[in-house]
Amino acid sequence: MLVLAFALVRPTAGATEEGLTCTDFWTIAGFALEQHRVDYANTAQVKRLYTAAKRRALQAVGAAEVLSKKELETLVGSTDTSEEAKQCVRFEDMRGRLEAAGATVDLEALLSGALDGWLLAMDPHSEYFDRQEYKKYKDGMEGKAVSIGITKAETHERGIIVQATQSGTSAAELLRIGDIVFRADGKELRGMGVAEIKRLLENGNEGSKVVLTVRRDNRTLEVALTREAVEVDYISTHRIPGMEEICYLQLKKFALKTSNRFRRAFQAMNETRSCKALIVDLTYNGGGRGSEEVGIAGQLVKGPFAGHVSYRNELSHMPFDQAEPITEVPVVVMVNGFSASASEMFAATMHDYQRALLVGNTTFGKGTGQTPYTPEMLQEILHIEVPGMVKITRQYFHGPAGDTPQGKGVAPHLVYRSVEEERRRQERIAKAKAAGVKPVLAEKDYEGALPPNSITVEGFSAKNDLSKVIEHLGKGGSDNDWGFGEDGGVDRQFAKKFPEVANAATIARGYARLCPTYTTCSFDNNWW
Incomplete structure (x- = not known):
């Protein structure tokens, strides 16, 4: 590297100037x-x-x-x-x-x-976090978030209907199940989706307030809620009416302790329902901790490593640390264009080992990894005291077979682009247009995005082969009870409300029925 006149200066230990100098x-x-x-x-x-x-x-x-x-x-x-x-x-x-x-x-x-x-x-992902941004980042990676405490809501023509709140929050204290929230700080919520309203209500610093206008028992009330730092469980499980034997687990972020919670969530479902197949929903999951991704993949795959990391002139592997993975249950992974980073690494691991069917749309395409340098680390390494955190892109991530999601994403075996995904894409395009900037719908849309960079992995070959299953399900099969694109036994009201999940459940049941015919149903060894 060229050494310039301002090349790295390391002050003497004990420098104590306050703030960034x-x-x-x-x-x-x-x-x-x-x-x-x-x-x-x-x-x-x-x-x-x-x-x-x-x-x-x-x-x-x-x-x-x-x-x-x-x-x-x-x-x-x-x-x-x-x-x-x-x-x-x-x-x-x-x-x-x-x-x-x-x-x-x-x-x-x-x-x-x-x-x-x-x-x-x-590059687009190296950045500096000031004091407030660093706290928000740290809370997010530790499974915390600033929230008013509404954990579940349903759309209403005027806004949202409160269905669940988190104990200990102001929402739990001041709101009731069934309340209709139709205005926030004077802004009408009519026509907005649940996700958009959630972002609006939680867009503020810890301790700030938002005034909600609520309809309850034919009365209109104004309720002032305080945004608080709460612990968030990014894993949720749901029953699929009509297909209770298909277990569904939604993973919203790879945060601290997520892999442990994944294990407990699956065990609880399997004990009560004897899962015939497992759906892991990674749609709209923007990533998180790579170590948690490896921990979850290791619970489903029996093999030597989850993938690889390449630096400038170095290559290292990401070994599994799971001794007894779940090997008896077929897996379907839901992905879309908003699945990014650690989500893509999970999808690549499952894809390369042929451990799961990938359903949905091609992922975002972020295959680089960033090292966070906290104030404590900067103090130790550089002997400076700064109030924020520095994040530097230092590596590419590669799937077990050597390919990287960077710039191209991970393609699903069976394509399904949902109405909701397209709505969010159009919303992002409209916001970019209003701001006079280019919309970013994939990693490759960023100015300065790093190019793809694949490696060769000698001797890797997946033992399982899903090609016949993919071909059969892709054609719709011959059994209309579970054919691709049909509701296949899923409760029709549920399928209408959650078409993406119903589609994945249909595929999962088809996969579970087909695997004895076309491929192994025992995944106790996923590589040669």
Whole structure:
């Protein structure tokens, strides 16, 4: 890697300046160059990062409100990466120009923006989290979230009907089951979906309030709920009416303790229903902890590893740590274009071992992994004290056979694009259009997304072969009771309300019936 004048500076141990400083910025910038999956080996590439840093810094402090476009471009234009830049003369100049124009500039906000701009210019997933963002990220990965406490709701023509609340929250205290929520902070909820309303109600910091207008027993009430940090169980199980023998498990995120909860959830279902097949629903699951993904895959697959990780010039494996996986139950995995990252690694593992049928739509296409550097880690490694966290893309993930989801996703065996998925795609397109930006519907749509990068894995071959099952189910089979695309015994009202799940259940029952004929039903060894 080219060593520039501002290359990695490590202050002496015990540095205690509060907040993010100019020295911290350049120290972390140099550290990112050392650690990133891409080797930034020439001055032109680094100048591009520096320009992006300055542009983002100005955006972070609202410079466009007090400076003309020409003045902004003058401040951004210099790409000097000399000792002068390392000493933050350029950032001080920015602050001076803004304050001369009448703005009050928070230097930490300016530098936070600069660091975020530098990292995001490296790739779309390297980034800096300030104090509040870091707390939110940490809570999410630990299975916590800021919530008002409504855990289950049903659509209503005016908004939502409350069906369940989490104990200990203000929703549990102030709302009742059956309440119709039709307004939030004065905003009408008519025509909005449950997911969209949930995002609106929970979009705020811990401790903030949202005032709901509620219809209860022919009365209209106003209820002020407080957003609180609550522990979230990202796993839920549901009965499928008409197909109780098909066990369904929805996995919303790979958070801390998810693999343990997966085991307990399956055991509980299997004890009461003797599962003939298992559906794992990863639709709209954006990923999470890779270690939890490996832990869950290891409960279903008997083999040496869940996949591989490649660094610049290194390759390592992700071994399973599960001694006794579930080997007697056929598995169907539901995926779509919103399944990303760790979800895609799980899908790739199940696909490469031929352990599961994948149903739905091609996944998002994020096959890179990021290493989070917490304030404690930055203190230990770089001897600096910063209030936030740095996340750096350091590796590609590869399935057991060596392919990566990066830039192309994991394709399902049987395609099914739902009405709800298409609605969310169109919603994302409309929001991007309103903001004047390009919509991101897949990883490849990001500016600066890393290219695919597959590896060769010698000697890997899946023992199971699902090709005949896929061919049969893809044609619809000859038994209309479970043919592909038919409701196949699923309660019709349920199928109308949850068509994606009904479709997956139909396929799962067909798979369970076919596997003795076309493939093994014992998955006690998934590789040669």
